[in-house]
Amino acid sequence: MSNKVAVLVAGSWGTALASVLAHNNLEVAVWTRNIEQVKEINEKHMNSRYLPDAALPANIRATTDMKDAVDGAKAIVIVAPSSAMREVSNQLKAYWTEGTLVIHATKGFETESLKRMSTVISEELGCDEGNLVVLSGPSHAEEVIKKCPTTVVVASANAQAAAAAQDLFMNSYFRVYTNRDMIGVELAGALKNIIALGAGMSDGLGFGDNAKAALLTRGLAEISRIGVEMGANPLTFAGLAGIGDLVVTATSRHSRNWRAGSLLGQGKALGEVLDSMGMVVEGIRTTKAAYVISSKLGVQMPIVDQLYHVLFMDRDPRVAVEALMGRDPKTEMEIMPQEIWEQWHT
Structure with a gap:
């Protein structure tokens, strides 16, 4: 079984979630379009634009190549802004393998269509929305990166998918609950x-x-x-x-x-x-x-x-x-x- 998880993209929340996964001894590949950000994460283990002064675990690797980021990953965590979700999901489609767990942690609607993020992702990947997972809850990236006690919820109509997401993220400072109400959690x-x-x-x-x-x-x-x-x-x-x-x-x-x-x-x-x-x-x-x-x-x-x-x-x-x-x-x-x-x- 692969020990790799991909995180798309490297904003503050994506970086914080990547850090949680890395602390859980997973190999984390972070995708970003910014080459300078890639260099800083890989060489200095920092993402100073979004989380200044926060040291990142060495088992986080950044890349501008989405195929490289998601290849062989057992789960993909999408943390793109709502305005970029369709574009990122469309790009992911070429590399995503059916059956790979997809979790998103973006809070918002697609402005033009008024659709929830899980709907946008499912449309672009051509997958069942009910098998996707949404991660949400009271969680500032600035505190998660410092390992402050945090509780979140992962929601999916697929109980096995939610449990798998729970297992990926759960640790001593990041407590994860499951919920079957994806619509409510997203809204x-x-x-x-x-x-x-x-x-x-x-x-x-x-x-x-x-x-x-x-x-x-x-x-x-x-x-x-x-x-x-x-x-x-x-x-x-x-x-x-x-x-x-x-x-x-x-x-x-x-x-x-x-x-x-x-x-x-x-x-x-x-x-x-x-x-x-x-x-x-x-x-x-x-x-x-x-x-x-x-x-x-x-x-x-x-x-x-x-x-x-x-x-x-x-x-x-x-x-x-x-x-x-x-x-x-x-x-x-x-x-x-x-x-x-x-x-x-x-």
């Missing part, structure tokens, strides 16, 4: 970035803890509402992929989404914020996708709606907050159709 991981943007914006406006607690709580209600409509298990949103990831992304300065939101709340223009970040802020793309999806499905997502108007329609953040606070009175508990509960109870 939770993508949509929480929107609420994290809002939480950063609230902090940037100086609104304090009360406002942020309300934003996270009602944001989770919106995530659950659209998730159930799209076929997710409502209990998933109370787990690691849901509330766990929401809390860590919306309250930490490691979070790009929180930082971007904070700058917006301080009055910075969106273009200026994106230029200053230097890395992808998935929540911005995801806000646009969620706004369109919720409109098509007729699902109310007032926080998403206001953030969409702030990001793309030049609405003042304070005006957006006033609109949220001035909505008609509501009951806190949205009634979920009985057939939904019965579906997931069995």
Whole structure:
């Protein structure tokens, strides 16, 4: 049995996951298009652009040749940005062998099609989406690379595939749970970035803890509402992929989404914020996708709606907050159709 795992690509999260796999005594091949990044990883055992000052295990090898990276690998971990997922998956198709475990750890939607990442991968590889695995949960790369205790979830309709992914990553500081609700885990991981943007914006406006607690709580209600409509298990949103990831992304300065939101709340223009970040802020793309999806499905997502108007329609953040606070009175508990509960109870 091969002891090799391929990781595509070498951003902060891909590098952190490669480090976990390397610490589990696996041979890790990391693919990137950047030749300078390859040299630094192979010669200095560092990836200073994304994780400065972090020493990488010697059994991580980088390459610009995707065929070389995936040849003989027993598993392939895709950590491409959502905007590049289709392109990377299409390139992988020429080298992927049917039956090789494919895990993705990307949080977002394809902007044009509004499809989840597992759908995009399955379309390009020509494989059954149910055999893919998604890895998600509260996990900052900056802490994982330091071996800080971290818990995540791997989800797949294929229980054997999820268990195999669990075995690959599980160790003393990286605890992995399994879940059969791939849809819910993917939606939770993508949509929480929107609420994290809002939480950063609230902090940037100086609104304090009360406002942020309300934003996270009602944001989770919106995530659950659209998730159930799209076929997710409502209990998933109370787990690691849901509330766990929401809390860590919306309250930490490691979070790009929180930082971007904070700058917006301080009055910075969106273009200026994106230029200053230097890395992808998935929540911005995801806000646009969620706004369109919720409109098509007729699902109310007032926080998403206001953030969409702030990001793309030049609405003042304070005006957006006033609109949220001035909505008609509501009951806190949205009634979920009985057939939904019965579906997931069995």
